[in-house]
Amino acid sequence: MGSFKVLGSRVPRTDAYDKVTGRALYTADLVLPGMIYGAFVRSPYAHARIKKIDVSEAMKVPGVVTIITQENLSRDYALVIEEEVHAAQQVRGLLAGEKVRYHGEKVALVGAETLEAAKEAAALVKVDYEPLPAVTDPREAVKEGAPLVWDDSQPVTAPDGSLLYNVVAEDHRSEGDVDQGFAESDLVYENEYYVHRVHQTYIEPQAAVAAVDERGRVTVWSSTQGHFVVRSNVARSLGIPLSRIRSIGMTVGGGFGAKFGGVVDLYAVLLALFTKRPAKIVYTREEDLLDARPAPGLYIRIKTGVKKDGTILARSAFALWNVGVGGGALWATGAFTRLYNIPHTKWDAYEIATNTPPMGAYRAPGYPQVLFAGETQLNQIAADLGMDPVELRRKNLKAEPGFFETLEKVVEKVGWFQREKGEWEGWGIALGHWRNASSPAGCIVSLDEDGTAKVYTGLMDLTGTETAVAEIVAETLQIPYEDVTIVRGDTDSAPFSPPSGGSTVTFSVGNAAWRAAQDLRQQMIQLAAGQLNALPDELVVADRKIAVKNDPERSLSFAEIAQTALRSPSGPLIGKGSFGGDPSDTNIFVQAVKVKVDPETGKTRLLRCVQALDVGRVINRTQCEGQAEGGALQSASWALMEEMQYDEQGRMINPNLADYRIPTAFDVPDMETILTEFPSRHGPYGAKGIGEPPITAALAAVASAIGDATGYWALEAPVTPERLALALATRQPVRAR
Amino acid sequence: MHSFDYRAPKDLEETLEEAAHWGEKGRLLAGGTDLILFMERGRLRPEVVIEVPRTEPFTTLEETNGMIRIGARVTMGQLEHSPLIREKLPVLSQAAGEVGSVQIRNLATIGGNIVTASPAGDTLPALLVLDAQLMLQKKGSLRTVPIDQFFLGPGQTVREPDEVLTEVRVPVKGDRFVTQFYKLAVRSYMDIAIVDVAIGVYTNGDGAVEDARIALGSVAPTPIRAREAEERLKGQVPTETLIDEVALLAQKASSPITDQRGSAEYRWLMVYRLTKRLLTNALLNSSASGHR
Numbered sequence A: 001m002g003s004f005k006v007l008g009s010r011v012p013r014t015d016a017y018d019k020v021t022g023r024a025l026y027t028a029d030l031v032l033p034g035m036i037y038g039a040f041v042r043s044p045y046a047h048a049r050i051k052k053i054d055v056s057e058a059m060k061v062p063g064v065v066t067i068i069t070q071e072n073l074s075r076d077y078a079l080v081i082e083e084e085v086h087a088a089q090q091v092r093g094l095l096a097g098e099k100v101r102y103h104g105e106k107v108a109l110v111g112a113e114t115l116e117a118a119k120e121a122a123a124l125v126k127v128d129y130e131p132l133p134a135v136t137d138p139r140e141a142v143k144e145g146a147p148l149v150w151d152d153s154q155p156v157t158a159p160d161g162s163l164l165y166n167v168v169a170e171d172h173r174s175e176g177d178v179d180q181g182f183a184e185s186d187l188v189y190e191n192e193y194y195v196h197r198v199h200q201t202y203i204e205p206q207a208a209v210a211a212v213d214e215r216g217r218v219t220v221w222s223s224t225q226g227h228f229v230v231r232s233n234v235a236r237s238l239g240i241p242l243s244r245i246r247s248i249g250m251t252v253g254g255g256f257g258a259k260f261g262g263v264v265d266l267y268a269v270l271l272a273l274f275t276k277r278p279a280k281i282v283y284t285r286e287e288d289l290l291d292a293r294p295a296p297g298l299y300i301r302i303k304t305g306v307k308k309d310g311t312i313l314a315r316s317a318f319a320l321w322n323v324g325v326g327g328g329a330l331w332a333t334g335a336f337t338r339l340y341n342i343p344h345t346k347w348d349a350y351e352i353a354t355n356t357p358p359m360g361a362y363r364a365p366g367y368p369q370v371l372f373a374g375e376t377q378l379n380q381i382a383a384d385l386g387m388d389p390v391e392l393r394r395k396n397l398k399a400e401p402g403f404f405e406t407l408e409k410v411v412e413k414v415g416w417f418q419r420e421k422g423e424w425e426g427w428g429i430a431l432g433h434w435r436n437a438s439s440p441a442g443c444i445v446s447l448d449e450d451g452t453a454k455v456y457t458g459l460m461d462l463t464g465t466e467t468a469v470a471e472i473v474a475e476t477l478q479i480p481y482e483d484v485t486i487v488r489g490d491t492d493s494a495p496f497s498p499p500s501g502g503s504t505v506t507f508s509v510g511n512a513a514w515r516a517a518q519d520l521r522q523q524m525i526q527l528a529a530g531q532l533n534a535l536p537d538e539l540v541v542a543d544r545k546i547a548v549k550n551d552p553e554r555s556l557s558f559a560e561i562a563q564t565a566l567r568s569p570s571g572p573l574i575g576k577g578s579f580g581g582d583p584s585d586t587n588i589f590v591q592a593v594k595v596k597v598d599p600e601t602g603k604t605r606l607l608r609c610v611q612a613l614d615v616g617r618v619i620n621r622t623q624c625e626g627q628a629e630g631g632a633l634q635s636a637s638w639a640l641m642e643e644m645q646y647d648e649q650g651r652m653i654n655p656n657l658a659d660y661r662i663p664t665a666f667d668v669p670d671m672e673t674i675l676t677e678f679p680s681r682h683g684p685y686g687a688k689g690i691g692e693p694p695i696t697a698a699l700a701a702v703a704s705a706i707g708d709a710t711g712y713w714a715l716e717a718p719v720t721p722e723r724l725a726l727a728l729a730t731r732q733p734v735r736a737r
Numbered sequence B: 001m002h003s004f005d006y007r008a009p010k011d012l013e014e015t016l017e018e019a020a021h022w023g024e025k026g027r028l029l030a031g032g033t034d035l036i037l038f039m040e041r042g043r044l045r046p047e048v049v050i051e052v053p054r055t056e057p058f059t060t061l062e063e064t065n066g067m068i069r070i071g072a073r074v075t076m077g078q079l080e081h082s083p084l085i086r087e088k089l090p091v092l093s094q095a096a097g098e099v100g101s102v103q104i105r106n107l108a109t110i111g112g113n114i115v116t117a118s119p120a121g122d123t124l125p126a127l128l129v130l131d132a133q134l135m136l137q138k139k140g141s142l143r144t145v146p147i148d149q150f151f152l153g154p155g156q157t158v159r160e161p162d163e164v165l166t167e168v169r170v171p172v173k174g175d176r177f178v179t180q181f182y183k184l185a186v187r188s189y190m191d192i193a194i195v196d197v198a199i200g201v202y203t204n205g206d207g208a209v210e211d212a213r214i215a216l217g218s219v220a221p222t223p224i225r226a227r228e229a230e231e232r233l234k235g236q237v238p239t240e241t242l243i244d245e246v247a248l249l250a251q252k253a254s255s256p257i258t259d260q261r262g263s264a265e266y267r268w269l270m271v272y273r274l275t276k277r278l279l280t281n282a283l284l285n286s287s288a289s290g291h292r
C-alpha cells in the first residue's frame, strides 16, 4: 500500500471545535414553537397487575394537554424494536397494559405546556396496582415456582433433564464431541461465573423531539446511533408509511448500543400525533438507569478439558442470559471458543426473562460477559498447571493474521516474563476479539469549483467515523483532510447508511465513501485526459493536481478540473459509491493489567493498563487509541464497580450516578496502547472495525489480576471492595454477599 | 422543581431578619449542592430560599485566642487548601479534600455539610474528633452547641428553623494531638462514604494516651463518637492488643444498615479494621500521617 498522506495522522475530529465550544446541537437544545413536554408515569413496582388508572386529578393540573395510557392507544401501536446488531425483533406494548413487568416501566405519558406541569401531572396520575412477586436474577428465574414474567411461558428441558422456567429463547451449538474431548483430557475444570447487568452510562441521556405537519408528515429529531433505524421503528410501531417520516440524527453524547431507538422517539411522535404540536422528551439520569436498554447479565458455567501441557481439548458452556423483558443475547455465547484451536466445543444458551428492563446492545454485545468467564478460567487453569498464562495462550491460539503478533506486542511492552509485583499486587492478561459488522451503505462525493470535496453520508457519528470517512476520501483523492467537508444528512437527504453499531461504520460507510471517491477520481482523470491530450494511464493524481507523468508541466489543478466540468456537457462531477457488505475479519485485542489490592478493605487499584489492538489499518491514530483506551476502561470499570442493583422486591436501588458508579479520572492509570495493522481483506485501505474489541478483555484481565494478587478468583463481576474483602475474610471465592 | 421565592440578605443582621420572618417556610442556601438536589427531588419544598451572604462572620477563617473560627460559608476547597487549616487541623483539611470533586468542593460549604446532617457527611467525623462548637444565632439570641450534641438523626438536628449557623469554632489542641482520617468509598473521589473513620489521640511524654477521640460516619443514623472505645484507650500505653480491643469497642458502637453502598456486615468489619489501622498508624508507627 505504500505510504499515506492522510491515513495514520492525528487530524482533529470533524466535530471537535463544535463540541469544545459548546456549539454542537444536541436534541435537548431544540426548542420548537408551540412545543409541549412529555413526562412518564412509571411503575414503582417490579411486577404488578394494573387494576385501574385514574387520570382525572392529573388532567386538572394547569398546562396539561394530554395523558396517554395503553387503553387509549389503538392495538396497532406496538413497540417494535429491531436491533440490527442483534438481528433481533421484539414486540411489546408501547405502555404497560394489564401488568407492569419492571421497576420504572412506562405506564402513562403526559404532555403539557411545561416540563414542570408534565411532571406534576405525572405524579398525580393514580394507578391502582396489585403487587406481584418479582424475580431479577436469572438463576432464580429458571427455578420451578419462580414468578413468571410472561404469563404464557412454558418450561423447557435443559440438557441435564431439569426444567427451566422463564426461558424466552434458546440456542445449542456444538462441534466435535465434547464428551470424548473431556474423556481424553488429563484435567477437566468447571467453574460458574456471574455478571450483573450494567448500563452503558453514555453522558447524554435519551432524548427526542417530534413534530407532525399539516399533511401528517412526521419529523423526529433524536439522540440516536442510527436515524434510519429510528425511521423504520417509528414506521412499524406506529403504522406510518416510511416515506412520511423524516428522521434527523442530532449530535450524540454517546450510545454504546442503547440508542437504536424505541426508548423515547416513539413517544415523542405519539405525543405529536395526539396533540398536533411539537413534543419533546428528555430523560433524566434516573429514568435512563431505570428504563433504557442496559446490557444483559449472564450466569455461565464453563467446562474446559486440558492436557497436562496446557493443550485445550474441549470446552463447553451452559449460559443463562438475563435479558429482562427483552431479548437478543444468545448469539454472543460462542465467543469463548473463537480464538483457540479447540477440537471439541459445545454450548447451550438460554435467554431468561426477569423483572428488569429490556436488554439492549452494549459495545461488543455479550462478549465482555462471556470472555470474563472464558478468559478468567484459562488464567485459573494456567495457575493450577503452574504454567504462565501467556504460554497457555501461545499453545492454543489460532494462527490467524495478527493474533500472535498482537499478543507478543503486549508481552514485550509489559516485559511480561520479567514482570514484577509487590505485596498484594497482581497481573492479569486476557484476549478479546470482534469481527466487525458489514452493512449496506451508500455515499456521494462531489467536487466543488475550488477543488475541494463534499461528502454526503447518512452515518451517525459517535466515535469519529465522520473523520475517518473524510480521511478515506482525502487519501483517495490525494487532497488534504481540510479540503473535505462532510455533509451529515438525515433520512430525507442522505443515502442509506447503517446505524453506528457493531464497529460497522468505518468498514461499511468507509467502503462506500472509498468507492464514491474512486468513482469521482476516475471521472476527473477522464476529463483531465481529454484536456491534457494524454491517456488516463499517463496521468498521476497528487497534491490537488492531475499531471502527465513524464511531463509535469502539463497539469490541471482540481479547481480547474471542477470548473471545466461545469462548462462541459458532462456537468458537475459527482462520484457515487454503494457497498453491499463484503466479509470482514476478526481482530484481536490483548489486555494486560496490573492491580494492587488493599486486603483489608478489598479496594483494588489499577496500576497499569496495557492494551494492543489490531486495527487493520490506522486511519486516525488518536481515534484508534481513544477507542482502545475507552473500551479498556469501560471493561475495567465493569470489573470493579458497575452493577445495576435490585432489592428483594425487584426495585432498582441505585438509579443515579452517585450509586451506579463509573470511574473518574482519579481511578485510571496512564493507558498504554499499541496498535497493530493486519489489513482486513475488504476494509477500506485494510481497516477493521475497532469500536467493539477494546471492551472485550479488561473485565477478565482485571478479575484475573485480582486472582493473581490474592489467590482468590472472582466468580462474580463486579469485584467490589465489599465482595473482595468478604471473600478474603471468609476464604471463599469472590461471590455475592 | 417547584417555584419558590429567593432572598439575598446583605449581611448577618438581614439574614437573621429573613430567617425569623419566614421560619419553617424558609430555607438557607449556601453552596446549594445539597439543597438544590433535595428540592429537585421534592424532599424539601421551601417557599423561600434565603442565600447566606458572603460576608463576615460567614466567610471568616482565622485563629484567635487558641480558637479557629470557620465561617459557615467557608467552602470545602478553602478548608482543603488553607495553610491555617492544613497546619492546625489537618484532619479537617483531609476530610474536606475528599468531599465530591473539585467543582463540588468549590461550592460546598462546611455549614451545609453540618446542617444537612447526613450520616455520611465527610467533615462531620473530623469535626467530632476536634470538639467543634457550632454557633447558632437567631434574632436576639445566640447559642453554642457542641457538635456531638447537634445531630438527632439522618437530616435531623437540634437547630430550630429560624436559627442560622454562623460559624464553627475549633479549639487548637497543639502538636501532641495526632489525628487520622479514612474515607472508605469505591471511587477515589466523587463518592459517598461507605464508612468514615476519624481518630484523634494525645499522648504524653511516657507514651501513654491522655485523651482520645474516635468518630465514625455512615455506620449509624448520625455521625457518632465511639465513647467506650475512647475510654478504653485513656491512660494506657498503646499495644497491638489494646488497639485491637479498642477497635472492637468502636465496632460495638456502630449500628450499620445494609443499603446500596454496602452491607451491614461489610461496614461492621470495616469499622473494626479501619479504626485499628488508624490507631496503629497514629500510636505505633512513628511516621504518623494521614493517608488513604
Ligand SMILES: Cc1cc2nc3c(=O)[nH]c(=O)nc-3n(C[C@H](O)[C@H](O)[C@H](O)COP(=O)(O)OP(=O)(O)OC[C@H]3O[C@@H](n4cnc5c(N)ncnc54)[C@H](O)[C@@H]3O)c2cc1C
Pocket (backbone or CB within 6 Å): B027, B028, B029, B030, B031, B032, B033, B034, B035, B036, B037, B052, B072, B073, B098, B099, B100, B101, B104, B107, B108, B109, B110, B111, B112, B113, B114, B115, B116, B120, B121, B122, B123, B163, B164, B165, B166, B190, B191, B192, B193
Ligand atoms: C455531586 C455531589 C457529590 C457530593 N459528594 C459529597 C461527599 O463526598 N461528601 C459529603 O460529605 N458530601 C457530599 N455531597 C453533599 C454536599 O456537597 C455537602 O453536604 C455540602 O457540604 C453541602 O454544602 P452546601 O453549601 O452546598 O449546602 P446547601 O445545599 O446550600 O445547604 C445544605 C443544607 O444546609 C442548610 N444550610 C446551609 N447553610 C446554612 C446556614 N449557614 N445555617 C443554617 N442552615 C444552613 C440549607 O438550608 C440546607 O438544608 C455531594 C453533593 C453532590 C451534589
